[in-house]
Amino acid sequence: MSLPVYASPLERVWYYTRLVICALIFLFLIAPILIVIPLSFNAEPYFTFTEKMLAFDPTGYSLRWYDLLLTQPSVPTDVPRDAAWWSLVWQNSAWVNAAKNSVIIGFFSTIVATVLGTIAALGLSRPEMPNRRLIMAILISPMIVPIIITATGLFFFYSSPCALLNWTGLAQHCGRLTGSYLGVVLAHATLGIPFVIITVTATLIGFDQSLNRAAASLGAPPTTTFFKVTMPLILPGVISGALFAFVTSFDEVVVVLFVAAHDQQTIPRQMWNGIREQISPAILSVATILVVISIGMLATLEILRRRSERLRGVTPH
Known part of the structure; x- marks a missing residue:
């Protein structure tokens, strides 16, 4: 909102003061990202700016840490980078395998969360639905409860999913979800459903x-x-919820530590292991890539929000 020409001196002072405050808050929030991105191009194995970087010396910058994402731990670096080399990267690179796991788990958990969350939102939006507030509070509780509590509960529940069936004698036939991809997908879907419910309900x-x-x-x-009337109109909200669910799954590490097996590495878990075992600026390279992906998703959400406003005849101010 621009400053009107008839504003008083006090209003003008407050207007510019508010702009300064907003700029400082924005800088405070984005400062970690602004620091991480240039550090990912550091030629030295440090987490600080070197003298060459501060002097903008080209030799102080390098793509070595991005290259390490492709070659760690056993991909050769002194061979031609042809189709055979990229095949080795696809099969043996730890970070590429972690990215594949993150995308696969995020994709299927997003589908489950989107379908169940949309169905729940449609039911909660009907006026004849009894106890809507109570049901809504229960469904969004995974977003409110500390993640460590949710992860612990999922671990014990997955360790014995058929504990309630002991009295039937069928418990010995039940499989364990702990350490399986299905268990991780269902756990991430549990965390993503609240976001889908909220966005679809708002639509x-x-x-x-x-x-x-x-x-x-x-x-x-x-x-x-x-499918012909309701879905096309609420589709922006459904896609927005799906993107939130995917981001939630893609960034989750606590539940993966509790539920996933040791060989089911995702990008956040790989970053966690890298911080614990060997601190490397390669982690900053991964963080930079994730920032770029997040910016792309935020831009998509903004486009969908504006499309939804146009469909509903709402003109943004």
């Missing part, structure tokens, strides 16, 4: 229910009404 607030009634009056069955 449904401005949804005109008379459109569904009109479709029903014309003879459309509920499934056709949902």
Whole structure:
């Protein structure tokens, strides 16, 4: 909002003071990112700015840590980087394998969270739904409860998923979810469902229910009404929730430490292991890549938000 021409001197002072305060808050929030990105190009194995970097000497900057992401731990570096070399990278690079695990787990957990969260949001948006506030509080509790408590509960539950069936004698036939990809996917879906519920519910607030009634009056069955009328209008909210669920899964490390097996390394877990065992600026390179991915997702969310406003006839101010 621009300053009006009729503003008083006190209003002008407060206007510029507010701009300075907002700029300082923004700098405080983005300062860690601004520091991490240039440090990832450090030619030396340090987490500090060298004299050459401060002097903008080209020899002080290098892509060696990005290259290390492809070659660690057993990919040769002194051979031509042809298709065979990239095949070795795809199979043997620890960071590439961690990225593959993160994408696979994030993809399937996002599908589960999006489907279940959307169904829950549709039910919670109906006025005849009993105890909506209580159910809503229970469904979003994984977002409120400290993650260490959720991870501990999931670990003990996954260790004996059929404990409640002991009295039937069927418990010995049940498999363990701890250490399995299915267990990690379900755990990440549990953490992503609240974000889907919140975003889809917020989209449904401005949804005109008379459109569904009109479709029903014309003879459309509920499934056709949902996929032809409701879904296209709430799609921006569904995609926004799915992106939040994917980011939640992609960045999660505590649940992975409790639930996943030792060989199910994701990027956050690989970074955690790198910090514990051998501090390397390669971690900063991974962080920079994740920042770029996060910026792309935030830009996508903003585009979807504006599209949703246009569909609902809301003009942003």
